[in-house]
Amino acid sequence: MNCEVAKRRLLAISKSNGLPAELRAHLAYCGSCRAWRRRLLQLERHVSSLPIPRSRRKSRFLREFLREPEQVRKALDGTAATVSEAAAPTQAGPTARFRLVVSGTIQSRPMVGSLAGIAALLLIALSAYELRNHFGEPQSSGSKSISEPLLAELVERDMRLSSAGTPAERVAILADIADVLARNLGPLAHADAHEDLSTLAKLYENVVRSGLLHQARALRETERLPVLGPIADRLKEVANTAERLARQSPAEQVQPLLDIVAVARQGSSELRALWEEQS
Amino acid sequence: MASFEKSDALLEEEQSLICRAQGGDRQAFAVLVERHWDRLYRWLYHLTHDRHTAEDLTQESLLKAFANLARFHMPNNFHAWLFRIAYNCFVNQWRSPTRARQPFPENLQARGEGPVEQVLSREALQMLARAVGRLPADFRAAFLLRVEEQLSFQEIAEVLGIREETARWRFFKARQKLMNVLAPQLNREEV
Numbered sequence: 305m306n307c308e309v310a311k312r313r314l315l316a317i318s319k320s321n322g323l324p325a326e327l328r329a330h331l332a333y334c335g336s337c338r339a340w341r342r343r344l345l346q347l348e349r350h351v352s353s354l355p356i357p358r359s360r361r362k363s364r365f366l367r368e369f370l371r372e373p374e375q376v377r378k379a380l381d382g383t384a385a386t387v388s389e390a391a392a393p394t395q396a397g398p399t400a401r402f403r404l405v406v407s408g409t410i411q412s413r414p415m416v417g418s419l420a421g422i423a424a425l426l427l428i429a430l431s432a433y434e435l436r437n438h439f440g441e442p443q444s445s446g447s448k449s450i451s452e453p454l455l456a457e458l459v460e461r462d463m464r465l466s467s468a469g470t471p472a473e474r475v476a477i478l479a480d481i482a483d484v485l486a487r488n489l490g491p492l493a494h495a496d497a498h499e500d501l502s503t504l505a506k507l508y509e510n511v512v513r514s515g516l517l518h519q520a521r522a523l524r525e526t527e528r529l530p531v532l533g534p535i536a537d538r539l540k541e542v543a544n545t546a547e548r549l550a551r552q553s554p555a556e557q558v559q560p561l562l563d564i565v566a567v568a569r570q571g572s573s574e575l576r577a578l579w580e581e582q583s
Numbered sequence: 584m585a586s587f588e589k590s591d592a593l594l595e596e597e598q599s600l601i602c603r604a605q606g607g608d609r610q611a612f613a614v615l616v617e618r619h620w621d622r623l624y625r626w627l628y629h630l631t632h633d634r635h636t637a638e639d640l641t642q643e644s645l646l647k648a649f650a651n652l653a654r655f656h657m658p659n660n661f662h663a664w665l666f667r668i669a670y671n672c673f674v675n676q677w678r679s680p681t682r683a684r685q686p687f688p689e690n691l692q693a694r695g696e697g698p699v700e701q702v703l704s705r706e707a708l709q710m711l712a713r714a715v716g717r718l719p720a721d722f723r724a725a726f727l728l729r730v731e732e733q734l735s736f737q738e739i740a741e742v743l744g745i746r747e748e749t750a751r752w753r754f755f756k757a758r759q760k761l762m763n764v765l766a767p768q769l770n771r772e773e774v
Contacts, residue, residue, distance in 0.1 A: 315755050315758045315759050315762070316751070316755050318729055318730075318754065340762075340766070343762070343765075343766055344758065344762060347711065347761060347762070347765055348730045348758075350707075350708065350711055351711070351715060351727070351730050351731060352730070352731050353708070354629075354708065354711065354712045354715065355708075355712070356625055356628045356629070357628070357634040359620070359621065359624045359628075359634070359637070359638050359641070360638075361638045361641075361642065362616070362617070362620045362621070362624075365616070365620075365642050365645070366613050366616060366617065369609065369612075369613060369616070369649075370609055370610065370613055459643065459646055459647060459650065460643060462646075463639070463642055463643055463646060
């Protein structure tokens with residue numbers, strides 16, 4: 305075995321023990337390869353000592369993660385038992401948990417005032433949604449195909465929302481979340497997915513009424529027109545799209561779509577009112 | 584070299600935490616976050632070279648892990664499973680057209696004069712950091728999973744979504760490149 309072959313073998317073996325006999329024999333008489341191997345091991349020992357900037361976010365993340373169920377309870381005010389069931393271990397199964405969260409949110413108090421509650425609700429509802437998919441409850445092909453990317457998109461925005469520092473940032477992210485939900489209307493409206501469409505309509509209502517409109521009112525007057533103008537237009541487009549889908553969809557899909565029409569129209573006109581009242 | 588090999592007791596405790604977290608126990612998942620955050624962040628920092636991006640990705644990975652805990656089956660390696668989620672998050676971010684390209688940070692703060700730096704000079708450590716940082720991301724990911732996380736090649740393959748032979752090849756090439764760059768410096772240090 306020559307030195308070149310020996311070095312290649314050494315590069316391919318990552319554990320210091322268990323060198324093949326032939327390689328051991330080469331190392332026994334070749335000082336240069338022994339030194340080369342020593343440097344290789346030295347290099348790797350030092351990799352774990354490479355300095356990196358310290359992460360400062362772990363504690364904040366843990367604090368927010370552990371606080372979420374409490375925020376949800378506060379946000380729902382009066383549906384505490386329902387939400388506790390959703391967050392705690394349950395015998396009812398993942399599907400039941402998901403339904404409990406969403407139905408508790410919507411039926412008892414649609415005008416939730418807490419932004420953190422919205423973020424938490426999205427996360428918990430989506431977690432349960434994911435569990436439901438995993439446990440193999442029968443689903444339409446339409447809803448199956450959207451669940452993964454929808455989850456990923458919403459989780460990503462949900463995280464941004466939890467760290468947004470100003471009302472303008474929060475408004476932009478909430479509008480983005482509303483857009484993500486609205487983009488999934490089409491596939492669900494045409495599929496056999498009444499339950500998923502109803503859920504999406506309820507999430508949309510929460511995001512627009514309890515999140516977006518609430519935060520929009522906190523914007524400075526000078527920010528209102530440039531920030532809210534495009535969002536009001538997008539909400540109007542969503543209302544038109546949902547209305548068109550309602551005309552083309554099976555009867556059981558109509559109501560959730562009409563709910564979205566109402567929410568989007570109300571959102572659009574209330575946003576307009578916010579910048580018109582200043583002028 | 585940092586080891587992530589666990590004792591039986593620690594493994595048993597972790598499995599119990601995972602079971603509780605799968606049942607919705609957030610406190611249990613918080614303990615898992617506490618245990619795994621730093622290692623995930625460190626690996627992601629090496630991949631992204633940006634603290635904020637690495638923190639964002641760590642956070643995103645852990646939230647996705649929480650959302651998908653029901654998909655994790657014991658006795659698979661939970662640590663490797665987290666890294667797989669983290670790698671998917673990294674790849675999504677990497678492909679994003681809005682991603683800001685991060686150059687390798689030139690002025691890394693050393694950790695202080697620990698025993699390691701007594702052995703290897705700050706200059707050599709800086710060179711090592713630069714050489715690791717300049718490896719292609721795929722090679723760097725495999726190399727660090729092996730060297731720092733001590734994952735098996737099969738686990739590395741699962742994390743990165745590649746074949747085991749490819750994982751071995753990337754590790755081999757990463758080592759080869761590092762040795763080509765650093766051997767002369769290490770030679771000088773030895774003298």
